[in-house]
Amino acid sequence: MGLDRTSFLVATGGAAVGLTVTGAAAAPESRPRTPKQALDRLMAGNGRFVRGKLTSVKAIVERRRDVAGGQKPYAILLTCADSRVPPEHVFDKGLGEIFVCRVAGNILEAQIIGSIEYSVTHFDSLLVMVLGHQRCGAVNDTIKLVEADKKAPGHIQSIVDAIAPVVRANPRNGLPDAAYVDKIVKANARAVTKSLLQRSAILRSAVSAKKLNVVAAEYSLDSGKVQLLH
Numbered sequence: 001m002g003l004d005r006t007s008f009l010v011a012t013g014g015a016a017v018g019l020t021v022t023g024a025a026a027a028p029e030s031r032p033r034t035p036k037q038a039l040d041r042l043m044a045g046n047g048r049f050v051r052g053k054l055t056s057v058k059a060i061v062e063r064r065r066d067v068a069g070g071q072k073p074y075a076i077l078l079t080c081a082d083s084r085v086p087p088e089h090v091f092d093k094g095l096g097e098i099f100v101c102r103v104a105g106n107i108l109e110a111q112i113i114g115s116i117e118y119s120v121t122h123f124d125s126l127l128v129m130v131l132g133h134q135r136c137g138a139v140n141d142t143i144k145l146v147e148a149d150k151k152a153p154g155h156i157q158s159i160v161d162a163i164a165p166v167v168r169a170n171p172r173n174g175l176p177d178a179a180y181v182d183k184i185v186k187a188n189a190r191a192v193t194k195s196l197l198q199r200s201a202i203l204r205s206a207v208s209a210k211k212l213n214v215v216a217a218e219y220s221l222d223s224g225k226v227q228l229l230h
């Protein structure tokens, strides 16, 4: 009994200190209840990132205690491994809020689909966002290799193999490099979104039940903005 009482006091004290230190701006908001609310929450965070008004990093230590016992992330991000596109910063999200899968070119493979299904089935995540980004190196290299009919060394080719069909389906038609890379980045994010739904009965079922939405988006390295692709 003595130990329990002590633990209770410590836990209560910790929570009180957390509230005092983080302040109103960084206090955890209630969890979104619909796919639309989840998307709005992401885009609001991106707005803070663009304006340089990040709040999540301030509360990271307090949040670590809050979520140590369990997670219930409301959104899933599939993003490129590019070091300039960290989703937690881009969307101003703290620990426990977003379930992140990262791979060069934000492509699909069985383990990525399984990870997304895991978050949907175990945590009732409400949104999947496939986020491509401006000047993606994986897309740029795939274009160069496809156009030169060459292969990448080692396992890098497996990434090229995933993006090449999108390049072949969207010919350059005289576009300059930057515009063509951007066109393929958008087309790849849309294709991955479509393929994800085609390959996952779990996701299709959640979307039919209006418990989940799957969207494609592009991140601008220049502005920091995330733009939804329709």
Ligand SMILES: [Zn+2]
Binding pocket: 080, 081, 082, 104, 105, 106, 133, 135, 136, 137, 138, 139
């Ligand atoms: Zn990239």
